[in-house]
Amino acid sequence: xxxxxxxxxxxxxxxxxxxxxxxxxxxxxxxxxxxxxxxxxxxxxxxxxxxxxxxxxxxxxxxxxxxxxxxxxxxxxxxxxxxxxxxxxxxxxxxxxxxxxxxxxxxxxxxxxxxxxxxxxxxxxxxxxxxxxxxxxxxxxxxxxxxxxxxxxxxxxxxxxxxxxxxxxxxxxxxxxxxxxxxxxxxxxxxxxxxxxxxxxxxxxxxxxxxxxxxxxxxxxxxxxxxxxxxxxxxxxxxxxxxxxxxxxxxxxxxxxxxxxxxxxxxxxxxxxxxxxxxxxxxxxxxxxxxxxxxxxxxxxxxxxxxxxxxxxxxxxxxxxxxxxxxxxxxxxxxxxxxxxxxxxxxxxxxxxxxxxxxxxxxxxxxxxxxxxxxxxxxxxxxxxxxxxxxxxxxxxxxxxxxxxxxxxxxxxxxxxxxxxxxxxxxxxxxxxxxxxxxxxxxxxxxx
Amino acid sequence: xxxxxxxxxxxxxxxxxxxxxxxxxxxxxxxxxxxxxxxxxxxxxxxxxxxxxxxxxxxxxxxxxxxxxxxxxxxxxxxxxxxxxxxxxxxxxxxxxxxxxxxxxxxxxxxxxxxxxxxxxxxxxxxxxxxxxxxxxxxxxxxxxxxxxxxxxxxxxxxxxxxxxxxxxxxxxxxxxxxxxxxxxxxxxxxxxxxxxxxxxxxxxxxxx
Numbered sequence: 001x002x003x004x005x006x007x008x009x010x011x012x013x014x015x016x017x018x019x020x021x022x023x024x025x026x027x028x029x030x031x032x033x034x035x036x037x038x039x040x041x042x043x044x045x046x047x048x049x050x051x052x053x054x055x056x057x058x059x060x061x062x063x064x065x066x067x068x069x070x071x072x073x074x075x076x077x078x079x080x081x082x083x084x085x086x087x088x089x090x091x092x093x094x095x096x097x098x099x100x101x102x103x104x105x106x107x108x109x110x111x112x113x114x115x116x117x118x119x120x121x122x123x124x125x126x127x128x129x130x131x132x133x134x135x136x137x138x139x140x141x142x143x144x145x146x147x148x149x150x151x152x153x154x155x156x157x158x159x160x161x162x163x164x165x166x167x168x169x170x171x172x173x174x175x176x177x178x179x180x181x182x183x184x185x186x187x188x189x190x191x192x193x194x195x196x197x198x199x200x201x202x203x204x205x206x207x208x209x210x211x212x213x214x215x216x217x218x219x220x221x222x223x224x225x226x227x228x229x230x231x232x233x234x235x236x237x238x239x240x241x242x243x244x245x246x247x248x249x250x251x252x253x254x255x256x257x258x259x260x261x262x263x264x265x266x267x268x269x270x271x272x273x274x275x276x277x278x279x280x281x282x283x284x285x286x287x288x289x290x291x292x293x294x295x296x297x298x299x300x301x302x303x304x305x306x307x308x309x310x311x312x313x314x315x316x317x318x319x320x321x322x323x324x325x326x327x328x329x330x331x332x333x334x335x336x337x338x339x340x341x342x343x344x345x346x347x348x349x350x351x352x353x354x355x356x357x358x359x360x361x362x363x364x365x366x367x368x369x370x371x372x373x374x375x376x377x378x379x380x381x382x383x384x385x386x387x388x389x390x391x392x393x394x395x396x397x398x399x400x401x402x403x404x405x406x407x408x409x410x411x412x413x414x415x416x417x418x419x420x421x422x423x424x425x426x427x428x429x430x431x432x433x434x435x436x437x438x439x440x441x442x443x444x445x446x447x448x
Numbered sequence: 449x450x451x452x453x454x455x456x457x458x459x460x461x462x463x464x465x466x467x468x469x470x471x472x473x474x475x476x477x478x479x480x481x482x483x484x485x486x487x488x489x490x491x492x493x494x495x496x497x498x499x500x501x502x503x504x505x506x507x508x509x510x511x512x513x514x515x516x517x518x519x520x521x522x523x524x525x526x527x528x529x530x531x532x533x534x535x536x537x538x539x540x541x542x543x544x545x546x547x548x549x550x551x552x553x554x555x556x557x558x559x560x561x562x563x564x565x566x567x568x569x570x571x572x573x574x575x576x577x578x579x580x581x582x583x584x585x586x587x588x589x590x591x592x593x594x595x596x597x598x599x600x601x602x603x604x605x606x607x608x609x610x611x612x613x614x615x616x617x618x619x620x621x622x623x624x625x626x627x628x629x630x631x632x633x634x635x636x637x638x639x640x641x642x643x644x645x646x647x648x649x650x651x652x653x654x655x656x657x
Contacts, residue, residue, distance in 0.1 A: 264505035391626040
């Protein structure tokens with residue numbers, strides 16, 4: 001009999017998750033019908049290859065992935081605006097992209113996201129095509145101080161209340177009504193209860209909820225297109241094993257709430273509050289990743305890493321402020337059978353001694369511009385590495401450059417397993433022949 | 449010179465530094481001398497950043513301290529004295545890209561290292577760079593960009609500078625996100641710099657100082 005989830009060890013949970021991936025279900029709950037026996041064989045071979053690479057075992061050959069940002073849509077001749085507003089066109093372009101390049105693993109067509117949804121909510125944190133960015137360009141973050149320095153205690157007291165009543169109204173123009181709501185934790189006894197619910201009768205709160213209903217409907221429409229796309233690609237033999245994402249607590253505060261300048265001043269002006277806030281975010285970030293993995297059935301949890309990169313903070317600051325809570329988040333994910341998938345965006349060479357302290361064969365790290373040979377000798381002894389063909393090479397190099405680079409990766413970093421060939425950073429513009437050379441070289445040259 | 453003030457700023461003791469400045473102002477110290485101490489402290493901060501003992505938190509806190517000290521001194525000064533400048537640099541994030549953190553740090557480091565910097569902001573069109581070069585007459589132009597789209601808009605910017613006949617008047621450096629030497633060659637710039645110190649070094653090599 002199968003063990004109950006709660007009684008399983010972390011290893012057993014991971015194995016169960018991989019087995020689940022190997023026997024995918026269709027929307028009706030029955031075994032998924034592949035479009036051909038070949039598609040089924042390809043799908044299972046890819047999953048096995050990736051699982052082996054993560055576990056630092058030698059697969060039959062080095063797996064290869066393509067992790068684009070807007071490349072599939074640019075390559076299809078679309079503007080980013082079209083990809084964000086025409087969900088079917090977006091899914092169709094992504095399918096073409098997968099069929100053209102045939103990676104072992106992809107992360108779905110969700111990168112552009114639903115433009116109309118952001119519009120309904122009047123999202124301020126990002127500018128996107130038609131809203132501060134040209135139609136052909138990718139959305140970009142408007143970093144700012146969305147949480148003030150004085151609000152740490154509020155955040156610490158009740159993060160959900162803080163997000164709803166303070167943060168959301170600042171980043172969504174349409175959610176101002178949230179400022180008027182009482183905390184849900186005020187709902188305790190019959191006496192006085194109704195006072196808490198008066199705001200729901202007021203026009204600003206009703207307008208906020210109307211915006212949420214409309215945004216939800218739009219999100220559902222988009223999710224339908226994305227889910228359909230993933231399902232179809234699976235039946236064709238191309239797995240998406242991305243379960244969702246979470247973040248390092250330092251980046252939650254540095255990217256989302258306080259901004260780069262805010263968090264860096266806080267390191268000097270209120271270090272205790274900053275550390276306490278990051279501690280409070282740990283279980284929330286674990287829950288975000290584990291919840292997404294359960295919802296999607298996919299164990300890979302993406303963690304984009306930003307403000308711990310080389311040059312941002314000192315090694316001492318990295319050890320004190322960045323790493324401890326990031327490690328706790330990853331350990332929490334691992335204990336639930338998830339595979340943390342952190343992306344070392346930019347250069348992280350100076351952090352290797354610290355971040356190599358993770359359980360062996362449980363994580364997969366996307367490597368961007370760090371020296372991947374040195375990464376292999378440190379972090380790579382314990383973790384699978386994904387990468388690291390650079391954006392500049394994919395955009396400006398030749399297929400021969402890419403092929404030579406990938407061969408060298410396979411000969412060196414690929415030794416003994418633990419390498420998934422791929423690009424180093426999520427890319428927009430690239431020469432398709434270079435992307436093709438990356439995938440084809442890995443397939444032709446990567447046999448163990 | 450107040451060694452105590454220079455050290456307080458350079459060692460990131462913000463409260464002590466501001467308290468000292470207020471006491472010195474109340475004690476009728478020469479505001480120009482206080483400002484000079486603050487600038488000396490910024491030199492120390494810049495050197496420590498260059499040596500790799502200071503990073504962005506220290507640059508940002510130092511910048512904050514300098515702003516607060518200047519605010520305290522302003523009412524006491526007829527006008528802020530202009531420090532002698534090594535040369536002029538124009539910086540900006542190229543068209544289509546709105547990222548500014550890296551660019552702001554480069555601007556700050558060039559400024560504390562004695563350059564007169566004109567920061568054109570983000571999403572700066574090639575035409576705006578050309579106009580700024582014509583008006584401001586810099587010796588160096590810094591093009592910043594975070595995204596791969598900037599590879600081409602940087603090239604367009606360099607091309608526009610060439611077409612305007614200004615290419616021989618300036619040295620051009622590129623930096624940010626996905627930039628490297630391959631991108632430098634593509635854009636037609638003179639150099640790629642990995643961080644703010646590289647930008648300072650390039651500017652010093654080109655201009656002298």
